[in-house]
Amino acid sequence: MKSRRDRSDLKAFFEPGSVAVFGSLKEGMGLGYGMVRNLLQFGYSGKIYPISPSCSGEVLGFRAYPAVTDVAEPIEAAIVITPPRTVPGIIEQCARKGVKAAVIVSENFAEAGGDGVKYQQQLVDIVHRTGIRIIGPNTIGVFNPASGFVTNPYLIIQDKIRKGGIAYCSQTGYVGLAARPWEERNVPISKLCDIGNKCDVDESDVLNYLADDPQTKVVAMHIENAKDGRSFMEAARRVVVRKPLLILKAGRSEAGAEAMVSHTASLAGNEQVYDAAIKQVGALRLSSWEEYWEIPRVFDSQPLPKGNRIAIITGAGGLGVVVVDVAVESGLTIAKFSPATKKRLRKLSPRLGSNPIDLGPVLTVKEDPFSVQREIIEAVLEDDNVDCIAVSVYTGFDALIAPIARMFDSLKNNKSKPMAIWIYGMKLRVLDEMLRQLEERGLPTYLDFELAVKALGMSAAYSGVHK
Amino acid sequence: MKSRRDRSDLKAFFEPGSVAVFGSLKEGMGLGYGMVRNLLQFGYSGKIYPISPSCSGEVLGFRAYPAVTDVAEPIEAAIVITPPRTVPGIIEQCARKGVKAAVIVSENFAEAGGDGVKYQQQLVDIVHRTGIRIIGPNTIGVFNPASGFVTNPYLIIQDKIRKGGIAYCSQTGYVGLAARPWEERNVPISKLCDIGNKCDVDESDVLNYLADDPQTKVVAMHIENAKDGRSFMEAARRVVVRKPLLILKAGRSEAGAEAMVSHTASLAGNEQVYDAAIKQVGALRLSSWEEYWEIPRVFDSQPLPKGNRIAIITGAGGLGVVVVDVAVESGLTIAKFSPATKKRLRKLSPRLGSNPIDLGPVLTVKEDPFSVQREIIEAVLEDDNVDCIAVSVYTGFDALIAPIARMFDSLKNNKSKPMAIWIYGMKLRVLDEMLRQLEERGLPTYLDFELAVKALGMSAAYSGVHK
Numbered sequence: 015m016k017s018r019r020d021r022s023d024l025k026a027f028f029e030p031g032s033v034a035v036f037g038s039l040k041e042g043m044g045l046g047y048g049m050v051r052n053l054l055q056f057g058y059s060g061k062i063y064p065i066s067p068s069c070s071g072e073v074l075g076f077r078a079y080p081a082v083t084d085v086a087e088p089i090e091a092a093i094v095i096t097p098p099r100t101v102p103g104i105i106e107q108c109a110r111k112g113v114k115a116a117v118i119v120s121e122n123f124a125e126a127g128g129d130g131v132k133y134q135q136q137l138v139d140i141v142h143r144t145g146i147r148i149i150g151p152n153t154i155g156v157f158n159p160a161s162g163f164v165t166n167p168y169l170i171i172q173d174k175i176r177k178g179g180i181a182y183c184s185q186t187g188y189v190g191l192a193a194r195p196w197e198e199r200n201v202p203i204s205k206l207c208d209i210g211n212k213c214d215v216d217e218s219d220v221l222n223y224l225a226d227d228p229q230t231k232v233v234a235m236h237i238e239n240a241k242d243g244r245s246f247m248e249a250a251r252r253v254v255v256r257k258p259l260l261i262l263k264a265g266r267s268e269a270g271a272e273a274m275v276s277h278t279a280s281l282a283g284n285e286q287v288y289d290a291a292i293k294q295v296g297a298l299r300l301s302s303w304e305e306y307w308e309i310p311r312v313f314d315s316q317p318l319p320k321g322n323r324i325a326i327i328t329g330a331g332g333l334g335v336v337v338v339d340v341a342v343e344s345g346l347t348i349a350k351f352s353p354a355t356k357k358r359l360r361k362l363s364p365r366l367g368s369n370p371i372d373l374g375p376v377l378t379v380k381e382d383p384f385s386v387q388r389e390i391i392e393a394v395l396e397d398d399n400v401d402c403i404a405v406s407v408y409t410g411f412d413a414l415i416a417p418i419a420r421m422f423d424s425l426k427n428n429k430s431k432p433m434a435i436w437i438y439g440m441k442l443r444v445l446d447e448m449l450r451q452l453e454e455r456g457l458p459t460y461l462d463f464e465l466a467v468k469a470l471g472m473s474a475a476y477s478g479v480h481k
Numbered sequence: 482m483k484s485r486r487d488r489s490d491l492k493a494f495f496e497p498g499s500v501a502v503f504g505s506l507k508e509g510m511g512l513g514y515g516m517v518r519n520l521l522q523f524g525y526s527g528k529i530y531p532i533s534p535s536c537s538g539e540v541l542g543f544r545a546y547p548a549v550t551d552v553a554e555p556i557e558a559a560i561v562i563t564p565p566r567t568v569p570g571i572i573e574q575c576a577r578k579g580v581k582a583a584v585i586v587s588e589n590f591a592e593a594g595g596d597g598v599k600y601q602q603q604l605v606d607i608v609h610r611t612g613i614r615i616i617g618p619n620t621i622g623v624f625n626p627a628s629g630f631v632t633n634p635y636l637i638i639q640d641k642i643r644k645g646g647i648a649y650c651s652q653t654g655y656v657g658l659a660a661r662p663w664e665e666r667n668v669p670i671s672k673l674c675d676i677g678n679k680c681d682v683d684e685s686d687v688l689n690y691l692a693d694d695p696q697t698k699v700v701a702m703h704i705e706n707a708k709d710g711r712s713f714m715e716a717a718r719r720v721v722v723r724k725p726l727l728i729l730k731a732g733r734s735e736a737g738a739e740a741m742v743s744h745t746a747s748l749a750g751n752e753q754v755y756d757a758a759i760k761q762v763g764a765l766r767l768s769s770w771e772e773y774w775e776i777p778r779v780f781d782s783q784p785l786p787k788g789n790r791i792a793i794i795t796g797a798g799g800l801g802v803v804v805v806d807v808a809v810e811s812g813l814t815i816a817k818f819s820p821a822t823k824k825r826l827r828k829l830s831p832r833l834g835s836n837p838i839d840l841g842p843v844l845t846v847k848e849d850p851f852s853v854q855r856e857i858i859e860a861v862l863e864d865d866n867v868d869c870i871a872v873s874v875y876t877g878f879d880a881l882i883a884p885i886a887r888m889f890d891s892l893k894n895n896k897s898k899p900m901a902i903w904i905y906g907m908k909l910r911v912l913d914e915m916l917r918q919l920e921e922r923g924l925p926t927y928l929d930f931e932l933a934v935k936a937l938g939m940s941a942a943y944s945g946v947h948k
Contacts, residue, residue: 121842125798126832171878172907186799187841191907192877193797198909238802264802267809273802273837303803303931330660331592332653335705335731335740336770342734365593370740374654375588410659411638440639440658442665446909464770 022222022249024215026115027149028205029161030091032061034082034113036104037095037167039069045095045119045167050074052191055173057162063089082111092116093155093165098123101151102136109144117165118150124211125152134213141214153210154190159203160229166190176453178202179231179314182306183220185209185238185264194307198446200453202314204229216241221249225256232313234306236262238274243291250295258313258476259297262306263288296479298472305468308460312469313476315456316432319401322474323349324467325394326370327387328406329377329438334370337404337467344471345478346402355397362386373406384421395427402432402470406463409448410439419451432473434466435459489689489716491682493582494616495672496628497558499528501549501580503571504562504634506536512562512586512634517541519658522640524629530556549578559583560622560632565590568618569603576611584632585617591678592619601680608681620677621657626670627696633657643920645669646698646781649773650687652676652705652731661774665913667920669781671696683708688716692723699780701773703729705741710758717762725780725943726764729773730755763946765939772935775927779936780943782923783899786868789941790816791934792861793837794854795873796844796905801837804871804934811938812945813869822864829853840873851888862894869899869937873930876915877906886918899940901933902926 033053037046050064050073064073067080079085082092082104092108094101098120108116123134134151141148149155155165159177164170170191181204182189189208196203204227207220217237224230233253240246253259265271266285292299300306324346328334338348348369351359359366363376363386371390377383387407394400407418422428435457437448445461452459460466500520504513517531517540531540534547546552549559549571559575561568565587575583590601601618608615616622622632626644631637637658648671649656656675663670671694674687684704691697700720707713720726732741733752759766767773791813795801805815815836818826826833830843830853838857844850854874861867874885889895902924904915912928919926927933 122832126842169878170907184799186797188797188800188905193875193905193907195907195909195912197907236799236803238799262803264799264806266806269809269815270802270805273805273815302807303800304929330653330655332651332703332705332731333655333770335737336703336729338737338740339731339733340769342736348736348740365589375593408660411636438655438660440637440660440662440664442662442909442913445662462771 022219024115024219024223026090026147027117027156027215028158029163030060030115032063032087032089032091033163034063034065034085034089034092034108036065036092039064039066039073039078047073048167048169049093049095049165050076052164052166052170053162055170056159056164058164059162061087082107082113085111089113090115093119095119095167098130098133098151102133102140105137105140105146105148109140109146113146115147115149117153117155118148119153119155119165119167121152123151123213134211137213148214149207150210151213153208154187155208157191157203157206164191166192168192172197176200176202177204177229179204179229180310181205181207181224181227181230181233183207183209183217183224183233184236186236198450200450201311202453204231212241218242218245218249221246221253221259225249225252230257232258232260232310234260234310236264236306238265243287247291247295250292250297254296260300260306260310260472261292261297262300262303263292298475304465308465309469309472311453311458312432312434312473315458316434316473317429318477319432319470319474320477321401322346322478323399323401324470325349325351325397325400325403326467327373327390327394327403328370328463329373329408330406331372331374333406333463334372337463338370340464340467341471344468345475346467346471349397349400351394352397352399355393355399358393359390362389366390384417388421388424392426395425395431400431402474404434404436404463404467404470406436406438408439409437409444411441412444415444415448415451418448419455422452422455422457432470433457434469436463436466437461489686491582491614491686491690493557493614494584494623494682495625496630497527497582499530499554499556499558500630501530501532501552501556501559501575503532503559506531506533506540506545514540515634515636516560516562516632517543519631519633519637520629522637523626523631525631526629528554549574549580552578556580557582560586562586562634565597565600565618569600569607572604572607572613572615576607576613580613582614582616584620584622585615586620586622586632586634588619590618590680601678604680615681616674617677618680620675621654622675624658624670624673631658633659635659639664643667643669644671644696646671646696647777648672648674648691648694648697648700650674650676650684650691650700651703653703665917667917668778669920671698679708685709685712685716688713688720688726692716692719697724699725699727699777701727701777703731703773705732710754714758714762717759717764721763727767727773727777727939728759728764729767729770730759765942771932775932776936776939778920778925779899779901779940782925783901783940784896785944786899786937786941787944788868789813789945790866790868791937792816792818792864792867792870793934794840794857794861794870795837795930796840796875797873798839798841800873800930801839804930805837807931807934808938811935812942813934813938816864816867818861819864819866822860822866825860826857829856833857851884855888855891859893862892862898867898869941871901871903871930871934871937873903873905875906876904876911878908879911882911882915882918885915886922889919889922889924899937900924901936903930903933904928
């Protein structure tokens with residue numbers, strides 16, 4: 015068995031120079047065909063070798079081969095979506111050909127019981143015998159926006175996915191590109207990875223790889239179990255000293271643990287042990303699926319706060335009270351503004367000066383609401399008693415999008431303290447466009463004020479652990 | 482002081498036959514003008530009397546009067562957005578004119594301190610002396626889609642808000658029509674009400690009114706404090722014996738309680754006392770702002786479950802494990818399917834039979850995925866061991882919308898057990914349209930699987946308390 019550090023060299027999975035594709039090459043509907051199509055769609059520039067015993071000629075401009083051993087050039091990676099019984103043979107051939115990394119997308123292995131268990135064991139044996147590495151089976155595999163390498167065989171109606179700093183490592187195909195509006199939400203991605211049944215590469219390998227990955231600024235991990243507790247803790251620690259690690263542990267309940275078995279044949283660990291381990295290594299534990307997707311954005315673009323004192327700027331007073339609760343429950347304290355800030359705010363309106371700042375009564379009486387909002391945000395950014403800022407911005411109609419974007423562009427010192435933005439209004443299209451534009455500017459923007467505040471709480475928690 | 486039952490006759494606030502509008506009648510920008518415009522926009526068919534000392538002639542086709550006492554006909558309600566110092570005089574005149582109900586939208590009363598406190602006390606005195614009723618001040622007021630009566634003075638770019646069974650009673654203007662995409666989300670509304678500073682009408686009055694309101698099937702209440710604990714508990718109990726009451730209590734933390742004072746001049750109560758009281762009356766406590774907006778939908782259209790056994794149908798296995806945790810944490814148990822159901826499911830695929838049902842491996846191999854999904858949902862609906870069902874449906878692209886809608890239309894017995902639907906995919910517009918169409922069919926549809934499951938948990942909790 016290789017050492018953990020060698021094991022974590024997953025470069026061939028994320029940026030291979032060449033790839034063999036195993037699966038039906040039938041035009042349009044074939045899943046191997048889909049893989050080739052998706053590689054082209056995302057601009058993968060390596061060499062592609064479609065492999066199928068039943069196909070000759072070309073597939074989307076690439077010469078197809080009956081077997082991988084018929085290819086003269088060396089091949090670095092393989093992606094496989096063929097019936098389970100055929101997979102061990104394919105992997106054996108790949109190993110013989112010198113392929114380093116294989117992503118097995120096919121389902122019906124250990125998670126299905128029966129023969130699937132046997133086929134998966136054969137894969138494990140091949141790994142041990144030959145040194146080929148496997149992600150999967152039963153996975154949607156990986157996506158790397160930088161190299162355009164993608165292993166998803168299904169129709170993906172998005173291709174301009176933003177390159178950024180968030181790595182999602184998950185134990186579900188839902189992390190694949192067809193399940194979420196990555197493009198329209200402008201999510202800044204470094205790597206996506208579904209570890210599937212983990213017959214070889216597991217969560218610890220991926221963590222070690224992401225710890226060293228220069229593109230990745232924050233790691234979000236969804237796991238059902240850790241295959242090897244000690245390795246997992248070591249890998250998690252390696253991540254945490256370099257960048258934040260957010261963990262969503264599924265299978266907390268007894269019933270959830272049972273459900274895991276039929277999903278990825280994972281066995282449950284003790285819930286308290288996970289909790290203690292996550293805390294001990296300095297990772298942050300997420301409490302919901304939504305947090306898993308929404309919280310990492312604040313780490314991609316924003317600086318870490320120097321402390322846990324939050325300023326809350328809200329356009330709806332009642333929401334101020336609601337999110338103060340959330341802030342406190344997230345470990346933040348409500349900043350006390352300095353006398354200078356209070357004076358500055360009171361000059362804008364006698365109603366201002368306390369925290370949360372309720373914009374409502376101010377905006378309804380001012381000629382230029384955006385210049386007032388900007389002055390308020392700047393006053394708070396410059397207050398030494400404030401470490402992070404949650405800002406709510408009413409975005410009710412189209413005509414507000416441009417001035418709001420301009421307001422954030424004109425902010426002084428807006429990179430000195432982390433900020434999270436909540437936008438609200440009555441038109442989905444307007445909100446979607448505003449969110450996209452603010453994300454484009456590196457401003458983490460939320461459609462839920464509580465999530466924005468929780469994200470800042472997580473940011474302060476990481477900052478506190480890693481001072 | 483009137484008795485609580487008399488006090489809760491709020492008919493004049495929600496369906497007045499005539500209304501006087503106080504506020505700037507300046508065309509376009511005037512807030513009184515905005516109120517008249519909005520009344521017309523939502524189809525209010527009562528008489529409208531714009532009142533302004535500085536205006537004569539017509540406003541949007543209605544004759545304007547310098548004072549309410551100049552109107553010859555009787556007037557039932559008033560809506561007021563004028564400077565605070567002018568409001569007590571206006572309300573005094575309204576009372577003299579016989580107006581029964583006044584909504585005071587103006588801000589800067591008790592919540593602002595200073596003279597505002599004095600003006601608010603003058604309002605209280607007028608109420609006691611004359612019997613006129615007031616909602617507010619510092620409120621966005623009410624909206625009743627059935628009568629078209631709306632008190633919001635601001636621009637509202639939506640008017641086809643669906644009549645339905647959800648009443649939202651809140652202590653924030655965010656409940657107003659300009660802050661959320663009510664129309665595009667197709668939310669079924671019976672009444673909206675912001676109780677503001679509660680100088681007269683308070684949460685107990687509104688609860689008593691909604692308990693008797695035939696349009697309201699479920700009450701969602703956001704409160705910072707209860708003005709009178711005993712009345713609140715009595716009113717809550719009156720609601721709960723008739724329909725579910727969901728409560729979001731803000732100001733849980735000490736800092737949150739402080740923030741309340743500057744928001745609506747509310748004083749904090751003891752947190753444990755609220756918790757015990759909510760439980761004792763059989764109301765359901767919500768834990769987030771998002772739950773407040775999302776959970777009530779399941780009560781509007783779905784039957785109550787007979788027990789707490791949930792079936793989970795998921796297209797992403799990993800999500801099955803995630804929501805099993807949420808189900809258990811929401812008080813649900815994971816249903817054990819009957820032998821007959823297991824047999825039925827296994828006939829569809831050998832991989833089926835356990836709960837959660839993972840559609841993934843089934844759909845990828847079937848010719849007509851929707852007929853399989855339909856059969857699975859029907860099998861589960863007909864299983865006596867199942868009380869409620871969470872269904873996930875992949876809605877990745879336009880072409881799926883119509884077959885998914887047809888699939889739900891063709892379900893047998895789909896009104897026998899509560900169902901909540903999670904849709905997911907990669908295009909916001911497709912998801913928005915699918916959600917709208919399913920909501921149109923009375924199927925509560927979510928963009929977050931955890932919320933769908935929590936909603937069913939709340940439904941079972943209410944059902945359990947009120948058997």
